[in-house]
Amino acid sequence: MPEARRALLRVAAALATRDAARVRAALESAHGVAEGNHVDEVLLQSHLFVGFPDALNALAVWREVSGSQAPAALGEDPRVWEARGEQVCETVYGGNYQKLRENVRGLHPEFDGWMVNGGYGRVLGRPGLDLRTRELCIAALLAVWNAPRQLHSHLRGSLNAGASVAEVDEAVEIACAEMSAGRADEVRALWAGIRDRAR
Structure with a gap:
């Protein structure tokens, strides 16, 4: 490494x-x-x-x-975060992606969107x-x-x-x-x- x-x-x-x-x-x-x-x-x-x-x-x-x-802010359009978040989250979780989404929605439906759009789309899917x-x-x-x-x-x-x-x-x-x-x-x-x- x-x-x-x-x-x-x-x-x-x-x-x-x-x-x-x-x-x-x-x-x-x-x-x-x-x-x-x-x-x-x-x-x-x-x-x-x-x-x-x-x-x-x-x-x-x-x-x-x-x-x-x-550094300068990226200034990304928040509308890109959902699709990017879904892609990144699915890459990370692989075959367990749908189960993860169901489990998180079962805990609280708002948290599912925050996880995918915010966590994976806005943050972990960032370039850089x-x-x-x-x-x-x-x-x-x-x-x-x-x-x-x-x-x-x-x-x-x-x-x-x-x-x-x-x-x-x-x-x-x-x-x-x-x-x-x-x-x-x-x-x-x-x-x-x-x-x-x-x-």
Whole structure:
């Protein structure tokens, strides 16, 4: 895996710790290694998982560390988000896409639209970072965040988005460096079950 992608994975995993010093250290390590707009994208997408406050704080640190100005807004027409969201979500979930939509609608019908249009269309389908890298970063973040159900989906989603088993192995190990030994064992066991079925 290229060092630039490793740096992005370390940023994603650090975000999930909610530890300001670890986030700053990961961003400092990413500076000059990863492309600045790629770091921006990892930070932007993190709000779907860690929330706006942590994403905003991380963006502020990144502006300080990198010395970069905020990029221009894409100015996308929101009407493109639904179709793009459906396509991206289906890529990530593969054969489980329709079941996912039904399950989420069963929890709350509004959430289904927010997930597809907002999560996958507005955020994860954005240009600027390939879906494989996005999914690997999400998996690293969710592993540290301790969200096993969602982690399971995004480990599989990483493969569906084109990541190799070796790349997911590396993402898991980067995440495991940010957690206790016991939690790391749980994450590795979860991934091992998915990896064995993928071969």
